[in-house]
Amino acid sequence: MKYKTLSFLVVALFTVTASMAARVNATSQDVQKPNLPSVQAQANASQPIPVALPIKAKIEMKGGGIRDGRVVQIDEKGQKLWIQGETEKRSLPLSQIEKIVFTKGAVVYRTNGVQFIRGEIPPATSTQAKWNGIPISAFELKDAAQGQAVVKLGPPVVSRGQLRGILGVAKDRQFVVDEMQFDVQKKTMTIAATPY
Numbered sequence: 001m002k003y004k005t006l007s008f009l010v011v012a013l014f015t016v017t018a019s020m021a022a023r024v025n026a027t028s029q030d031v032q033k034p035n036l037p038s039v040q041a042q043a044n045a046s047q048p049i050p051v052a053l054p055i056k057a058k059i060e061m062k063g064g065g066i067r068d069g070r071v072v073q074i075d076e077k078g079q080k081l082w083i084q085g086e087t088e089k090r091s092l093p094l095s096q097i098e099k100i101v102f103t104k105g106a107v108v109y110r111t112n113g114v115q116f117i118r119g120e121i122p123p124a125t126s127t128q129a130k131w132n133g134i135p136i137s138a139f140e141l142k143d144a145a146q147g148q149a150v151v152k153l154g155p156p157v158v159s160r161g162q163l164r165g166i167l168g169v170a171k172d173r174q175f176v177v178d179e180m181q182f183d184v185q186k187k188t189m190t191i192a193a194t195p196y
Contacts, residue, residue: 046138046154049166051175051193053147054106054118059083060098067092071100072144076136079184084144100180108196109146110174116196124173124195129166132190133157136182139189149177151191169195 059067059081069083069090080091081100104119131153138152154163169175173195181190 046152047163047167048140048150048152049170049175050111051149051151051177051191052108052110053141053149053177054102054108055147056103056106057083058101058103059092060101061092062096062098070144071141071147073141074136074139076187094182095184097182102177102179108174108176109148111148113146118176118196121196123176124169128178128192128194129175130190130192131157133186133188134191136187136189139191 053071055070057069057071059069061067067083067085069085071081072084072089073082074080074094075082075091078091079094081094081097082089082091102118106118107115108118109115131151134151134153134157138157139149140151141147141149153166154160158166166175175193176196177191177193179190179192183189
């Protein structure tokens with residue numbers, strides 16, 4: 001009788017142990033697999049935000065020097081900024097640019113085509129938005145002549161709550177870019193913009 005009870009306990013112990021091992025194995029496999037719906041949701045969380053580039057910019061070069069012109073293209077693959085001067089279009093290596101500063105008295109076009117001169121009308125708020133770590137590929141210049149562009153924002157550049165706030169502002173206002181900087185090694189950019 002003792003032998004049967006002992007055998008039963010040993011079998012029960014092996015069964016419980018095998019069951020626990022199977023659960024631990026299944027759980028570890030779930031942890032190792034990427035959570036694809038979560039990754040896709042994060043990618044879909046990025047939203048294109050319309051921004052306007054004033055048509056005059058001062059490009060401050062590393063080591064000194066300033067170039068003037070209208071930003072007409074940011075070439076991520078070639079790592080160049082193309083600007084249109086008074087007489088010619090030329091490229092500048094992104095690695096040599098300290099920052100781009102858009103002048104206050106320059107013409108700005110809203111997304112509806114209406115133009116205004118920044119500085120003649122006050123901004124909607126004195127708070128400037130600064131977005132760091134934006135992939136350069138997330139910025140697209142739609143209409144170089146009018147400085148119309150979009151930047152895709154979402155985690156990790158801004159939180160979902162911040163993105164909701166930005167989208168709320170963008171419904172009634174136009175974000176006008178004040179400055180841009182590039183990090184060539186990380187292939188990212190920083191944009192400072194003020195809503196008008």
